[in-house]
Amino acid sequence: MRSQELDGPERIVLGERPEAAVRLYGLPPAGAGADFYHPWLAHMPEWVELCSVRLPGRGPRADQPSLTDPADLSARLAGIVDDPADERPFAVFGHSVGALMAFETMRRLRRDGGRLPVWAGLSALQGPQDGAYAKGLLPLLTNGTEGLATLIGGPVPRWMLGDTPLMAALGTPLLADCLLLLHHRHRAEPPLDVPLGLYGGTQDPTTDAEQLSTWNSLFAAPAEPRLFRGAHMYTNEQTEALAKQVVADIARACGRAGVRQGPVGRENVVPSV
Template identity: 35%
Template sequence: MSVPPVYRRWVTCPEPRPQASLRLFCFHFAGGDASIFRLWTTQLPPSIEVCPIELPGRATRRAEPALTHFPTLIDTLARRILPFLGQLPFAFFGHSFGGNLAFELTRWLRRQGAPLPVRLFLSATPAIQSRAQPYARVSHLADAAFLEQISTRFGIPLDVISREEVRDMVLPAMRADVLVAESYHYTPEPPLDVPLSSFGATQDPEVGPREVEVWRHQTTADFRSRFFPGDHFFLTPQRPRLQQAVLEDLASTQFP
């Protein structure tokens, strides 16, 4: 598919598969980048073309200014992804705050009468609609205190993210994404007519079992939930089992 280069900065495709019957768009967690899904592009069957989203301000787009306002990010992302949605059935997979992006992007598409995903996969995604206080505000904190709060909330060892080489690489993107999260205000809308799978971890300090299950109220279609061993970042250690769950749920989903 021919689209201007600006669109492909947002929608990457490390392993093009012209014969694929479905595109899987993947949304990374706060502070992450598209490389998190690099192995997905080769490990899923040839019938699936994996397209990780790369937000500005990180990795290959490090020199670009990051977007820090949720409505602006959703609107910009939606317009960048639209040219990729017309030819093949597609699904969205988002981990942590990437799941919130995938969910709100799906609602944006519905409001515009645009094509919708055949299935929505939300992994370790906080159900903001069920929280009295969506996100504790930490973006104003100095670096040391900010990283300490991130460590506590998500179970990341503080000595790991405080290392100079790690801190310098992830801190700017993490701060930008936290600002995005803090500017996210959930607005009630009717449930989606899109099948939804919600994945959680047994030892996640940020997203508990109730928040995994409460996503069933956001769809009138098929809902499935699963729990995997591990903490908030089970995405990597549980990748084979997670991919198998995605394949099973896609197999149960009716699409052209």
């Protein structure tokens, strides 16, 4: 099931659960689509409805222009996650460039007087302070196939390098999201009063625990980074462990926020943690 804005992101409900107490929006990494979070479905409890977004420029929408303006994208995403037709609390999780999408969407919601999520998880990306993205990305973008391998989380097979249409399909949305990061300009605002979770891979060449911790100055309550075995795309190897940790962290945040009733007044199944 999906709701669509013709030239903007689409909400994709990966596992429709209208009686679930909380919606979890997974914002995808560079070049990826909503199906990035599909493996999480097997590890979601009944009280969580898992959603994502499909962006123009990739997958079934590859013929559409990508969105590379962070302010424009965050405004569009704010209208999706804070759905006026759905009063349930929601949480957000962003991996890699999805972490910046999540962060700027929350800031946009606050500026516009919208609802903030009950919890936010940021993964495999450092905070945007001090021009961090330009400093980190530009060396990769000028380093040929080695830089591309770092960006996609693994080596690029030689046969793939020789397939121009395939490389264009892979590289175009990836480069579009790199532009999204490079176009971002951080501005000082008060810390976000949203419970925070930080996640990363133990061998991620782009983001270590110290870099993950840079998000803490942008939130009211700091979080200790949780590291899982793997590199930048550790999510592929650690799906179950990560998803279960995210669910536990959301449950804890819901308890603190007093989330007790589902959307139709039934007793909520969010467990005590």
